[in-house]
Amino acid sequence: MQIASLPYLDEHATVVAAGTADVWRALTETLDRSFSRPGSAAYTRLVGCADRSASGPRPLAEGSTVPGWRVVTAVPERELVLQGRHRFSSYALIFRLEHAGPGQSRLRAESRAAFPGLAGGLYRRLVVGTGGHVIGMRRLLSAVRRRSE
Numbered sequence: 342m343q344i345a346s347l348p349y350l351d352e353h354a355t356v357v358a359a360g361t362a363d364v365w366r367a368l369t370e371t372l373d374r375s376f377s378r379p380g381s382a383a384y385t386r387l388v389g390c391a392d393r394s395a396s397g398p399r400p401l402a403e404g405s406t407v408p409g410w411r412v413v414t415a416v417p418e419r420e421l422v423l424q425g426r427h428r429f430s431s432y433a434l435i436f437r438l439e440h441a442g443p444g445q446s447r448l449r450a451e452s453r454a455a456f457p458g459l460a461g462g463l464y465r466r467l468v469v470g471t472g473g474h475v476i477g478m479r480r481l482l483s484a485v486r487r488r489s490e
Contacts, residue, residue: 342431347453354449355482359489361418364446367488369400376407388427429464
């Protein structure tokens with residue numbers, strides 16, 4: 342499924358007291374570490390993710406994978422687009438990085454996802470309806486900010 346056709350879910354942002362090069366490095370390292378933990382790998386098997394293991398170039402670049410995700414676009418210090426799918430959903434995360442002032446960067450994370458069928462609807466309630474997605478995104482952006490600063 343094309344990313345543009347996935348329904349918009351939400352967007353989260355943070356301002357980081359670091360330049361875009363440092364934030365980019367922290368973003369790719371944080372994503373690689375966070376999604377490659379043993380619990381993440383087990384979860385990807387449970388829900389039937391298309392990409393279940395880490396592979397490809399490091400730091401993350403087009404064609405790299407982490408459990409649950411494939412990097413489809415990587416423009417260093419500007420944009421990183423991850424896409425994935427499993428039994429209950431097709432989804433994407435679009436990270437955009439921009440200069441926000443002297444020694445500051447803004448990191449935005451846009452989420453898109455489709456949840457087809459009854460099982461998809463139940464999965465959406467479980468992940469999005471409970472607030473779990475928001476908590477996860479806030480933690481991810483906070484981790485990037487901490488690693489950058």
